[in-house]
Amino acid sequence: MKLSDKLIERFKKIDSATIYSGVFKLGLQGSQFPAGEHEQASWQNCFMKGVKSMTPGKKLVARAVTLRCVPPRPDLLERTRKGEFSPEYIAMGSCGPGDVLVIDGMGNKDYSILGNVKTRHLYMQKAEGLVTDSSIRDIDKISKDYGLSVFAAERVPTANRPAIEPFEANVPIGCGGALVMPGDLIVGDDDGVVVVPNKLAEEIIEWAEEHEQVEEYIIKLMDEEKASPGRYYPVTAETLEKFRKSSK
Numbered sequence: 001m002k003l004s005d006k007l008i009e010r011f012k013k014i015d016s017a018t019i020y021s022g023v024f025k026l027g028l029q030g031s032q033f034p035a036g037e038h039e040q041a042s043w044q045n046c047f048m049k050g051v052k053s054m055t056p057g058k059k060l061v062a063r064a065v066t067l068r069c070v071p072p073r074p075d076l077l078e079r080t081r082k083g084e085f086s087p088e089y090i091a092m093g094s095c096g097p098g099d100v101l102v103i104d105g106m107g108n109k110d111y112s113i114l115g116n117v118k119t120r121h122l123y124m125q126k127a128e129g130l131v132t133d134s135s136i137r138d139i140d141k142i143s144k145d146y147g148l149s150v151f152a153a154e155r156v157p158t159a160n161r162p163a164i165e166p167f168e169a170n171v172p173i174g175c176g177g178a179l180v181m182p183g184d185l186i187v188g189d190d191d192g193v194v195v196v197p198n199k200l201a202e203e204i205i206e207w208a209e210e211h212e213q214v215e216e217y218i219i220k221l222m223d224e225e226k227a228s229p230g231r232y233y234p235v236t237a238e239t240l241e242k243f244r245k246s247s248k
Contacts, residue, residue, distance in 0.1 A: 003063055003185055003201055005098055011061045011187055011196075014208045019187045020047055020194045022204040022211065043200065048176025048193040050107065051131065051151050054139045060149035060188035062100035062128040064180050064195075066173045067091040069105055069113065069134070072165035080165055088118065091169035095127035100149075102180050103166075104173035105134020109153045111163045112137040122148060131186060131193055133176040134164055151188050211235070217243045 011019070023046040067088060070076070080087055095101055101122060105113045114130065116138035122130060129149030136142070136152040137159070143150060153176075160166075170182050178195045180186070185196040196204050218232045218239065225231070232239050 001198060002183065003198060007201060007205065008061050008063075008098055008185070010205050010209070011185060011201075012059065014187075014205070014212060016187050016189045016191045016194045018208045018212055019196060019204065022207045023194065023196060023200070025207070026200060026203065043197060046178055046195045046197075048131070048133065048151075048178050048195070050109075050153050051133050051176040051193050052153070053188065053190050053192075054136055054150040054152050054155060055129075055143045055148070056190055058129075058143075058149040060100060060129050060131070060151065060186060060193075062098055062186055064102045064182060064184045064186050065091055065094045065099050065127075066170055066180055066182050067101060067103045067166055068168045068171055068173045069103065069160075069164045070167045071106070072162060076165060076167070080167060086166060087169050088114070088166040089121060091166070092118075092121040092125060092127070094170055095122060095125045097126045098128065099125075100128045100186050101130040102173065102175055102186060103130065103132035103134065104175050104180075105132045105153075105164055107133045107153070107176070108163050109135050110156065111135060111158045111160050112152075112156050113160050113164055113166070115159065116141040116145075119146065119148065122146070131175065131188065134160075149188065151193050213247075214240060214243050217246070 024044050026043050103113050112135045113132050119142050123146035131151040135154040135156040139155050172181050183198045185201050187194045
């Protein structure tokens with residue numbers, strides 16, 4: 001299911017910390033799968049470790065288009081180096097408004113997967129930005145000339161050779177230790193990047209919107225009562241019920 005632009009706009013009003021809490025809380029409620037081979041499955045592994053904003057102050061909320069990379073080898077290059085039909089251009093060509101390219105760079109911080117010239121393809125496609133657990137180069141040009149939101153492990157002057165080779169577009173990938181499925185929602189800000197599974201996006205945004213209202217309610221109670229946060233926070237079922245009654 002393609003997540004709607006209307007839903008994306010709702011997520012833009014919520015910070016990554018609250019979204020992470022929503023996915024994590026759902027994970028604490030247990031997997032939706034029955035006991036057995038899936039009993040260890042969890043939604044909680046949704047935060048990209050080691051991936052940070054290269055364009056501070058720019059928020060990213062977009063649908064994921066994915067690109068998987070592997071270590072290069074001469075026989076592999078025969079399959080991947082196909083000019084405009086190479087995997088990275090297939091992936092970037094799959095992007096459009098409301099989409100972000102998410103790249104599994106195998107966590108290699110010493111090399112960049114994209115630079116100014118290649119990234120122009122995302123600009124031409126009117127994509128929102130790119131996310132990778134490898135590094136990025138030419139970031140000043142990319143942010144200034146293209147206006148893309150960029151999240152990466154580091155910024156470096158090196159290209160992808162000899163360590164990273166784009167291999168396959170639009171498949172499940174790992175990025176910063178988190179699974180990203182094509183069509184998942186990516187939420188990134190200066191705190192980091194969170195993956196929202198596509199099928200849970202509606203549930204997560206409803207929880208997140210109410211949670212932010214509850215936190216504002218708690219702060220109001222604290223100020224009125226000169227109370228410690230511990231009186232109402234973390235949010236208890238009792239406080240939540242009190243908030244819902246007051247909202248009516």
